[in-house]
Ligand SMILES: Nc1nc2c(ncn2[C@@H]2O[C@H](COP(=O)(O)OP(=O)(O)O)[C@@H](O)[C@H]2O)c(=O)[nH]1
């Protein structure tokens with residue numbers, strides 16, 4: 598049977614740079630398949646349905662929850678976000694690696710159902726820098742920024758549940774660290790496969 602692909606999950610506090618790092622990673626890497634999420638938030642200027650997200654109404658999203666079409670979902674700043682189950686399962690079964698970029702609550706739910714995934718926590722160089730990034734983006738009010746920072750501190754407490762911590766000091770360096778993790782995980786699995794073959798004897802070759 599063909600070996601399954603590896604599921605990589607990139608997560609971390611709001612404003613740390615998940616989206617930025619993920620986009621850069623995909624500009625450089627064609628072997629990973631990005632799982633496009635479903636959301637009820639309105640598209641931003643320039644965003645396209647089916648490329649950035651699958652944009653749905655609340656009712657459509659709730660139907661997807663009911664029909665068990667999502668691996669996980671979370672409500673984040675008033676909107677739903679979720680990961681389509683069929684796409685992820687089919688792609689992994691075809692032996693391809695899948696990459697999710699999701700917030701912390703969702704990542705913890707994926708950990709429960711798919712513990713064999715590789716969980717990567719993107720970490721800010723400092724809380725001060727995290728605050729700067731959230732403010733720099735200019736999309737949030739003072740109060741929302743304060744709430745997001747409080748939330749970020751709670752999210753940082755979750756980092757022990759992850760397999761890897763990647764500091765996002767510079768985008769390029771963070772991308773390189775993630776690429777190294779992808780390579781390491783493949784080597785680990787190849788080694789396991791070889792040991793397995795050896796244990797069963799040479800008639801498998
Ligand atoms: N749980 C979960 N979170 C998601 C999913 N897709 C995106 N997110 C997260 O939702 C949060 C908000 O995303 P978005 O509205 O695009 O804003 P931005 O990434 O903060 O610019 C980010 O932390 C994303 O990583 C998903 O399928 N499930």
Ligand SMILES: Nc1ncnc2c1ncn2[C@@H]1O[C@H](COP(=O)(O)OP(=O)(O)O)[C@@H](O)[C@H]1O
Nearest residue numbers: 611612613614615616617730734765766767768
């Ligand atoms: N390594 C970095 N150095 C400086 N600024 C960064 C870095 N990574 C991301 N940013 C900036 O931080 C802000 C938040 O990034 P974003 O990708 O939207 O975060 P998230 O998806 O985690 O909420 C954006 O303005 C982005 O340009």
